[in-house]
Amino acid sequence: MPIVSPHLDNPLIDGRQSVRAMMVRRGVQRLFSDLRLSVVPELTLASGRRADLVALAENGEIWIVEIKTSIEDYRTDLKWPDYRRHCDRLLFATHAGVPMEIFPPDCGLILADDWAGHLVREAPEHRLAPATRKAMLVRFARAAADRLLQAELLAGQV
Secondary structure (H helix, E strand, O other): OOOOOOOOOOOOOOOOOOHHHHHHHHHHHHHHHHOOOEEEEEEEOOOOOEEEEEEEOOOOOEEEEEEOOOHHHHHHOOOHHHHHHHOOEEEEEEOOOOOHHHOOOOOEEEEEOOOOEEEEEOOOOOOOOHHHHHHHHHHHHHHHHHHHHHHHHHHOOO
16 A cells, blocks of 8 residues: 555545635534534535535525635635525635625625634525425435445445
């Protein structure tokens, strides 16, 4: 077995996220764990776009979180409005180095660091149509199950 592997061995990291984005992601995931929301990162939506985080609440609500780590990151991203069609609540997450006033007031806002997240502004509800909700729940469940299997296979548990 080689000492250094050219392959990604961690199924939870795909290498596309910056160090700051991963920091924010960890803080949001910890916040959502405290709020009893289940989370799948980097979930591909029916539109073909990939959401940074998709969360499932106990009441069946689906939340999408778009992580932004700089003003430029926010200003150059034109895809986030499409996420509304796939969730009940849309939120942005960022860190203390980004001015919070750049984010639209009709979206939720989370401030996060490596250790925690704080819900600065709740997201308004935009209820999904039943067929869209079912499709998102299936997409969420399949992604979560597939990733668990991949992690078990890599750990030699299966």
